[in-house]
Amino acid sequence: MAGQLVGFVGLGVMGRPMARNLLKAGFDLMVHDLNTAAVGEAVAAGARDGKSLEGVAEAGIVVTMLPDTPDVEAVLLGPGGLAEAMRRGSVLVDMSTISPIATRSFAEHLNARGVPMLDAPVSGGFQGAEAGTLSIMVGGEAEVLERCRPVLAAMGTTISHIGEAGAGQVCKACNQVAVAINIHAVAEAMTLAKKNGVDPARIRQALLGGFAQSKALDLHGQRVLDGNYKAGFRVQLQRKDLKIALEAGTASGTPLPVTALIQQLYGILDATGRGELDNSSLALLMQELAGITAEA
């Protein structure tokens, strides 16, 4: 597969290291981004500048890693978009976190033009993208996944085929619901510890040995102890991901009351100028509500 031409659109926080890993694996990479500096950096690392979506569409497999549903819609279905430009038989792999409902309609649209689509959102953050150890949740045809597996394997270590078109995005929405509720649980527990004058470090340590043990308690609990809310995974993205989960909940008749509450709390953080902080900053908000003003 080395030397195979792969297209890549969206060289942001995640896309930049993912593209670098594709180059390291030996793929011939054609990139595009609205940010010319990001394109320049990828070209310096060995990629070719596709110059436009049409340029990138030359590739047999095109990966998109864009912020939100409207961005993917513009890149796929907008004027000069990939749906028009890609050849029949080539594959679109969208690795952005977007709406599963919109994803199903994008997949139908592309399929009708002879271009199969995989939805392949990721978990593992910037560190996972850098290390090439992302967990990739895939929706779409199994045979199409097999054709794209070497490309995905250059970026991630766990590749899970979840089901039909949109199933990868449903999986990611479930992931974000479970993660956010867990992060909020840690925020409340650490706030209760501080407000009761008990050393939160000892409480975190004790809880890590029991049923409350979790990655959120380990990593985000440590962030609370350090007062370190530098992103990480931004509040704005977590808020967007929970909005996607709530829309999928509404469309499928699934009540998600706690997710709705936490999405509002992330909205408060964003509205008060903290949208760029790490998603663990729910703990800051809970401490404020408890009247804890200084970071203890």
Ligand code: NAD
């Ligand atoms: P980002 O905002 O850093 O990067 C997005 C890139 O897309 C930018 O470089 C932007 O210029 C480019 N772009 C936007 N519209 C474009 C267009 N029309 N044409 C060409 N380029 C365009 O976002 P990110 O943090 O890399 O996240 C990308 C996706 O991955 C999001 O859906 C996010 O939710 C998801 N994700 C992010 C993380 C994380 O830790 N940041 C983790 C897991 C999943």
